[in-house]
Amino acid sequence: MIFDCGGDRRTVEVRGRGADGALRILVDGTPFEVQVAEEAPGRFRIEVGGRAFTLHGAVDGRTLHFSWQGRAYRLTRESGQAGRGPQSGEVEAPMPGRVVSLLVRPGEDVAEGQGLVVIEAMKMENVLRAPRTGRVRAVRAAVGERVEPGRILVEID
Numbered sequence: 339m340i341f342d343c344g345g346d347r348r349t350v351e352v353r354g355r356g357a358d359g360a361l362r363i364l365v366d367g368t369p370f371e372v373q374v375a376e377e378a379p380g381r382f383r384i385e386v387g388g389r390a391f392t393l394h395g396a397v398d399g400r401t402l403h404f405s406w407q408g409r410a411y412r413l414t415r416e417s418g419q420a421g422r423g424p425q426s427g428e429v430e431a432p433m434p435g436r437v438v439s440l441l442v443r444p445g446e447d448v449a450e451g452q453g454l455v456v457i458e459a460m461k462m463e464n465v466l467r468a469p470r471t472g473r474v475r476a477v478r479a480a481v482g483e484r485v486e487p488g489r490i491l492v493e494i495d
Contacts, residue, residue, distance in 0.1 A: 343413045352488040361434075361486070374434070379461040396460065402433070427475070427494035429466055431485040435459030440481060442492065446474045454492045455479060468494060 341348050353362035360371040373385040377392070384391045395404030402413040439456040442448055448468045455466045455477075472494040479491045 341413050343411055352486055355486065376460065396462075427470065427472055428490050429454055429469065429492040429494070431457060431487055431489045431491055432464070432466070433457070433459045434484070434486050435464070437479045437481055437483045437485060437491075438463060440477060440479065441465075442474050442477065444474050444476055448472060448474060448494060457485065466491065468492075470494065 341350055349364075349366050351364040353364065356362055356371065358371075358373075360373050363370050363372060370386055373383075375383045377383050380394055380396055382393045382395065384393055391406060393404050393406050395402055404411050404413070435457040436459075437455060438458045441453045441455065448454065448471065450468055450471045452468045453465045454468055454474075457464050457466065475493040475495045477492055479485060479489075485491065
């Protein structure tokens with residue numbers, strides 16, 4: 339995934355969680371282990387390299403709005419990235435969350451913009467929509483399952 343924060347572009351790859359529950363991520367090839375805990379709706383405790391931070395944030399589509407140390411930031415995931423998105427027909431989790439509803443099944447025809455999966459994250463439900471018209475090849479999630487950012491949830495041919 340490529341993120342842009344005020345013109346500062348970073349390549350971010352989420353590798354999943356370790357046995358200790360830390361997110362394993364690469365930012366421009368540099369590995370980080372990040373502990374994330376929601377303290378209250380929209381307020382998160384983040385630990386990186388033994389340092390703890392509090393972030394306040396909300397997700398709006400491909401954009402994460404957050405404040406940290408008194409400054410407001412907007413982190414936007416670019417669309418049309420190589421290997422993902424409308425061209426490939428892969429729909430991925432944009433944030434950590436829990437699948438609350440599957441709106442399609444394999445073999446079903448879908449239209450661009452049609453709801454595919456509903457994820458609950460930060461006490462909000464987010465509908466993930468089809469990036470293009472096509473047929474659902476696979477659904478790779480189950481209701482109640484926790485998912486991490488970047489995980490492929492639906493594939494469309």
